[in-house]
Amino acid sequence: MIDLYSARTTNGLRASIMLEELGLPYRVHAVDFDADNATKPAEMMAVNPAGSIPVLIDHETGVSLSQSFAIMLYLCEKTGRFLPQEPVARAQVLQWMSFVMTDVISATHPIFVLTSELKDTPEPIIRHYEARLMRFLGQADAQLGRTPFLAGDEISVADFALYPTAAFRQKLLDRVGGVPNLRRWLTEVGARQGVARGMAVPETPAH
Ligand SMILES: N[C@@H](CCC(=O)N[C@@H](CS)C(=O)NCC(=O)O)C(=O)O
Incomplete structure (x- = not known):
């Protein structure tokens, strides 16, 4: 299972679009990214102390990531789709x-x-x-x-x-x-x- 900490901003949407396009099951946790970092989910802050979204935790592989670019590439590599090998x-x-x-x-x-x-x-x-x-x-x-x-x-x-x-x-x-x-x-x-x-x-x- 994948946990996604996100909000409806362009960076957050890049992660959710990828997950939906790939048909991967995930739980979404809505984050008020403008709030004080002390109020943000502890699991998310442990991955990204900067407190910015998106954050993705893949319990299947043990990978925890911030940065929408890295999250998108990771999901492509995990599934072998939308990023050619050639x-x-x-x-x-x-x-x-x-x-x-x-x-x-x-x-x-x-x-x-x-x-x-x-x-x-x-x-x-x-x-x-x-x-x-x-x-x-x-x-x-x-x-x-x-x-x-x-x-x-x-x-x-x-x-x-x-x-x-x-x-x-x-x-x-x-x-x-x-x-x-x-x-x-x-x-x-x-x-x-x-x-x-x-x-x-x-x-x-x-x-
Ligand atoms: N380079 C990062 C940018 C992430 C980012 O700036 N997220 C914003 C929302 S779009 C945020 O959470 N800002 C609140 C903060 O930095 O505390 C990415 O691509 O994921």
């Missing part, structure tokens, strides 16, 4: 996975901080970071014009990594327009049962 195909998937986890997230994080955590951020500063994010999403769009999924013909862990981050920026995409291939991909990936189920985890937020 070196060239694997390198392509890891390239797009790195693109999501470093380039795209480095652009979305400032937008989150400037619009949700800080008040009265001047509009040009927000627009600057939105334009930076759109440059990266434009890169994904160009790739998705060439291949159905980020790393080629098959859906991979890289697509599941990008999905919650791109889906959470739907309003920006609607305002800016363009990126037709990314929109096609968002519809297709979002229609998958595993993705839809993963996006709704945990059902009830922690308080």
Whole structure:
């Protein structure tokens, strides 16, 4: 059995989307990640003293992990799915996975901080970071014009990594327009049962 400590943020959703897509049984523990670390579940804090979600404990293998990137790769390796073994195909998937986890997230994080955590951020500063994010999403769009999924013909862990981050920026995409291939991909990936189920985890937020 797997325990997942999570919340409905893009990092948490990456873990639950993977678990749902792979059909692995798990228990979810909703965490209020903004709360004082002293109030967070002890089992989770033992794995990740920083107190950030997601945290995954796999009792079958004895592995305990934080970091959504590592959790996604671990689940792929455990099941042999969504991350090819063949070196060239694997390198392509890891390239797009790195693109999501470093380039795209480095652009979305400032937008989150400037619009949700800080008040009265001047509009040009927000627009600057939105334009930076759109440059990266434009890169994904160009790739998705060439291949159905980020790393080629098959859906991979890289697509599941990008999905919650791109889906959470739907309003920006609607305002800016363009990126037709990314929109096609968002519809297709979002229609998958595993993705839809993963996006709704945990059902009830922690308080
Ligand atoms: N690099 C980490 C980031 C994890 C992270 O920042 N989680 C946030 C929620 S999305 C959190 O728990 N923040 C509260 C804290 O750090 O105390 C990952 O990919 O899992």
